[in-house]
Every structure is written in C-alpha cells, then in structure tokens.
Amino acid sequence: AGLTLRRAALIHSDVKVLASIGSLQSLSLRSSTVDNSDLQALTALRNLQVLDLGSTGVDEKCIDSLMKFPKLKTLSVSGFSPAAIKRLKLAFPRLTVREFYASDPTSTALQIQDD
DSSP: OEEEOTTOOOOHHHHHHHHTOTTOOEEEOTTSSOBHHHHHHHTTOTTOOEEEOTTSBOOGGGHHHHTTOTTOOEEEEESOOHHHHHHHHHHSTTOEEEEEOTTOTTOOOEEOOOO
C-alpha cells in the first residue's frame, strides 16, 4: 500500500495517524511540513520500502531514525551530505538514495553512486 501527501501541511498528530498504518510500503511526503521529530514517529512503519522526504524539514541529523526502517529500499532526500548518504548506504547496501535540491522541488533525481 502506498500514500502520497505532497505539499501537505501536517501537524504532529497527523504524523502519528500515518505511523499507525502498519501496511504502508510507500510514503511520499515531498514538500510537506514534516521534520526530524515527525520522522521519529514514522519509524513505527516497519514495512516501509519507499520513503520520499525531498524538500521537507528532514535533514541528515535524522540518520539514526532512518536506520530504523528495516525494509527501506528507496529514499529521496534534500540537502544530505555525501558522508550522510554513505552512512545510509553502509547500513542498507541495497538502498537507492535520490538527492533532490530543496530550492527546486521540481528538480529531477540524481542517483548517488558509491565509488
């Protein structure tokens, strides 16, 4: 099951409701108001495989929270450093990370490859 909430103005109680949908496998919150504290609540989504956090308030300080998604296969983010992306790739060797530029929510994804 998948859910897209792009450009949504979510409050923390909304995120808690999302976190209760255990069957979610794909969640797009691109350009929404979620931040690092909201992401912590979403770690209850143990079946999540695709997570789009591009152009949100989520930054690389949430790496520990991102590592709590055991089935994560694809992650879209904005503004993460190469070191943060490398740390994620070490934790999830098959993870595809897409970097989006926060200043341009319509920008295309850039595939981050390890050397």
